[in-house]
Amino acid sequence: MGESVEDIKKHVRVYIGVFVALLVLTGVTIGVSYIDMGHGVNIAVAIVIAAIKASLVAAYFMHLISEKKLIYYTLILAAIFFVGLMFLPVGHSLDEIRI
Amino acid sequence: MSAADHHEAHHQQGFWRTYIFSTDHKTIGIQYGLTALVFLFFGFCLMLLMRWQLAYPGQPIPVIGGLFSDATMPGGVMLPEFYNSLGAMHGTIMVFLGVVPLAVGAFGNFVVPLQIGAPDMAFPKLNMASYWCFFAGGVVMLYSFTAPGGAANSGWTSYPPLSDIATTGQTFWLIGMVFLITSSLLGSVNFIVTIIQLRAEGLSYMRLPFFVWAQLVTAFLLLLAFPPLEAAGVLQLMDRLAGTSFFLPSGLVVTGDVLQVSGGGSPLLWQHLFWFLAHPEVYVLILPAMGIVGEIIANNTRKPLFGYKSLVYAVIFLGFMSFIVWAHHMFLTGMGTTISAFFQTTTMIISIPSVIILTVFFISLWGGRIRFNTSMLFALGFLPMFGIGGLTGLPLGLSASDIPLHDTYYVIGHFHYVVAPGTILALFAGIYYWFPKVTGRVMSELWGKVHFWGSIVCMNFIFFPMLIQGLMGVSRRLYDGGASYDFAEPVIHYNTMMSHAAFALAVFQLPFIINFFVSIKKGKKVDDNPWHATTLEWAAPSPPPHGNFDAIPKVYRGPYEYSVPGAEKDYSPQFEAEA
Amino acid sequence: MQIPFTVEARPDTGLNNAKLGIWLFLASEVMLFGALFSSYILLRVNADVWPKGHEILSVPVAAFNTVVLISSSVTVIMAWASLKMGSLSKGRMYLLLTFVLGLVFMCVKAYEYNHKFHTGLFPSESTFLAIYFTLTGLHGLHVLGGMIVFAYFWGPGSKMWHSEPEHFTNRIEVAGVYWHFVDLVWIFLFPVLYLL
Incomplete structure (x- = not known):
């Protein structure tokens, strides 16, 4: 730099x-x-x-x-899987109410 | 410091820095490889003890039975508690201390920097730290056998609440896992940076050997999937050591008494976090194996891999999808239909890239002048075995058929087909294939073939009957192999045959062990590129010196240019300029 | 043979090795804390009662700690900026300041823990306390790790400045990126545990 x-x-x-x-x-x-x-x-x-x-x-x-772009790509990837993780409690509560 | 000085400095380092606390990726790769092979053998021995108990329930084990303490095998007869810890530790050791360190730690470390034309890994000290974390984790796991109550005995999945209230061995298991997770985290960062940053000039992404692609995707899986298990491990450690109830529901009754804990926890939370790791982990087991098979098939058919790009895209897609299929391990938890439908769909989708990869390999065989050497035999053995493993998985991915099959021997048969005759055959293929690069000598072909035919036949006699037993409803983790259940009656006698096959499998590993060690000293000497291969590792001397290449290699073409029309020889290495 | 791109950036990625490495490491840290946050949500949603953080914990103490940690983020970036401008002595002073702020944070944390233990509030008391101690404990370990790194760069590690100033500056930048992440986690922990 x-x-x-x-x-x-x-x-x-x-x-x-x-x-x-x-x-x-x-x-x-x-x-x-x-x-x-x-x-x-x-x-x-x-x-x-x-x-x-x-x-x-x-x-x-x-x-x-x-x-740099490569860092953004890495973080986007992590963000996607982070969202996957957040799906975990959501899925669990959907289960509780038997959808 | 110039390159020559650096070289000199390395030679002045003493025994400890050269062989034990080395930062050279090749030494670390060999350390990983040998340690992992020892653990594979150890995990295999645990299974042999279990197989005796399954074939001859309640009978003392001859000869070695007397060597065990009264806490495990009084009079040579195995106690149920000991059987449980053998089961849990067999799974843990095979997966986390055997196959992954061999596939990623050993092959990845040794081969990847060579295949991309790099002098070493990007972070050599981290690499060393990664190995020693792995080693420490292994020691903790082994030491746990001496803990009061024995090693962990709640299954390799360690489901709470059982694991929360299990004996001390479980605490060791968790601490060991934290070490192993740290190790694979350090390793995966290192692999990704190495592959992205240290590629030789001219080696664009689409010129990377498939093995490197497989390792890259694997490293991303390790990087992003392991931390949730680490989180789960920390929570379980808190449950066990600080008395919290993350995984303990309120009002849990243990041996007739209500457990005095604050409660309010969720046992399902562990299952979610565990399988969030453990499903990608399955692909951590299989992807490097596929990478090895790809290399060997291209080399021994003497033609390019059919559809290299489809392979690459399939493997990336596989990596992505492996993160959103985890709950297909949990259909029995009373999951609602919406969630269940979602995970069934993703599970069916993920089978597509697997099939693409396998199909690509099969089509690559078409019209090739195949050399049936030992490594090729193992690679070819992988294809149908992984095929059986994959196809038997489909009924498990659909909740209607999974519910009766869950936790039966069918599941055991399915994933052993993927991992044992699948991944492990591929790993053996890799050992035979890269042995000349590591040592400058080849292993004996004759004994290699004995090893191959013996192993593949025995493995099928062990694992195929499991599928049948499972379809009859025989549960896994039964101390007597199902003898106490009437419905197991028609298939229970398979146990004896399966155990004998397992013992024979052990015998067929002897030629490998002897061949391996004898060939290091006495194997036939060969030149730097004995298989006439095209990828960069064969440009380095065998064994490669510190710094790997005599001159920094340049890459001129794709990875698998075999039998190029008009070329004078039947292979055009990546590192040779156009004539 | 030297490993390439330890200091200078690789032309096609525009990054040096350590920069890419630290971000990959942080990606994995995101997954670690993400898993714990998602456990927190799951446990809280399923709990019958969940206390308000400020009923049990002290907001002013935590607010003070927030300010300490944010300040330490500024000092670490000032350390990098000073090195960029060629002053090792100022850079080291800011590193020391960062270390001291980290230490203050840990002392305040120790005081908080101690206070809880003395009033009989142990992790085994309730799920709220359990997750409070786990999250802050793990975060504290990260702070401790960062402090060790800064102590090293302030002390023996700073010798590198005389032979490879650019490499040393990069190391401080990378350590700083980690430290900011630790700060960032606290920015979420503070409202989640103390205020909600």
Whole structure:
């Protein structure tokens, strides 16, 4: 990677921005958890905020936003099988209600 | 450091770094191979003890029976508990310590870097760590036989709640599995990076030998399927050591008393997580074997594999599908019809790529000038045996026929046809085929043929009667082989014949063992490419030096250019430039 | 013969070996934690009662730990950026800081565990506590592993800078990618265990 010192300094400013965003979102997720919006909505909101935080970490800290195709392919593959894993509890509850 | 210096440095390393804690992929491959062969033999011996008990229930084992402690075989007569742990450990050892390390650890390590023209694996130190994790896992598994209550005895599938409350051996089993999973994780990362990053110049994906493709897909299966079992293993360890109830339902009654645990767990959770690994694991067992067979068939028919691209796409598709068929092992759990229909469908679909692969191999034989040497005989033996194994699997993939067949000897017959006369024959083929690359000498053809014919005949006498017994309803895991059930009466006498065939199979391994060791020292010396093969490993000297190739090889053509019209010899190696 | 592409990228993939290796490893880690999350969902959906996390666990303590771990993600990337800009001393300082933040996280975790044990809340108490201890315990082991790696690169491993600075920088980047993943897992663990 032929990045100049200037580029790196620019990166660093982005990292600080992401850091602040993560702190804010942590505060938000705690705050929101005390508001009762119904069980399902609470869970959905918490997971969505966590997903946003995770995406920020992955995209900027882990440099995924400018990564090579091969890495994307690997992660897409893992994502597909991850979905397969999540199918496990879904399938199990479908079983419980005898569909 | 220049290449020459590096070479020099290697020679200065002492005995320990060269032979024991080596980072050279070839040494590690050989270490894996020898260790795995020892475990295969050990697992086979466990089975021989069981076969005695099945043929002659309750009779003392002659001669060796007296060597065992009173806790296992008082007076040489096997206790049921010991029979159970033999069964569980036979499965575990054969799968996780025998076949996979031999197919992936040994052949993968030795052959893959050579076939892609690389000087070594991408991460040599990780490679060494992978072997020693495997070794540690093996030691833990063996040590578990001395635990109070003996080794794990809840079957190789370790279903809870039974395994949660089983004797200490189960804890050893779980710890051993964690080591083995770590080992295969390190190995699979290494294989994928090596294959993707270290291919020689000109070796595009569609020029990779089929064996490398098979190993690549296998490595992905190991990488992504093993972690869920690791998770399950951690949960079961917590159940056993910290008293949690991940797999223990509320109100479980054990020997008349309600178990004092918090409850609320799900035994089915273990089955899901276990089979999420263990079905892809089946393909981990079979894909490298198919890779070996592909190499040997192309080489000995002296013609290109028919439909190389279909093979590659079939093997990738197989890898994908193997992740969504796992619940066909669980039709008996009271699964709903929707889920059951889904898994039946995926199971039927996954048989398609398997059939494509087998068909490609059969068609490749057509019109070839076949050389019937030992490795080819083993490879040819693989084809019908895997065919029987695959076809007998179809009734098990449909829930209507699986429900009566589940947990009978039919299942045992089915998967042994896939793994024993299937995979293991292919692994033997690989040993005979690559032996000259490892040692610079060939093994004896005569004794190789004795080994082949003896093995294939005996294996069929062991496994075919299992299918019949299973269709009669005889359950697996019965200490007396079904003697206490009336319906087993017409087929129970097969047990004696099957056991005798198993003992004969043991005898027919002796020519192999002797041939193997004698040939290392005394086998006929051959040149670097004795089979006149086309792939890159035959460009290296035999045995290959540290760093593998004298000069970095370049690749000019596809992997199986045999009998090219107009060429002066009947093979055009990948590493030879156009004349 | 040297193994190619340990430092420089292979032209057709654009990656060096370690970069591809760490992402493959993380793919497998996704499956490990994915399996545990899916077990969590299955157990929770089937449970008769499931406590709210904050009724049993301390949200402020965990929030503090979240901040610690996020900060350590920043320090590790600063270590990489400093090395990229050619300063070993700053790079090592940030590595040490990352290690210390990891240590703080582990100490807080130890305090939490200890507190639970003293109030009689053991993993065997309920399925919630069982999964809480399993998930955080496994995550803690990952933190510990990362700390060992950083201690090595801060200490003996940093000698490599003088012979192969680019290789060393790559190693820090790869270790950082792992560390961010550990952070990322915590980002999910925190709401799932403490808030919901």
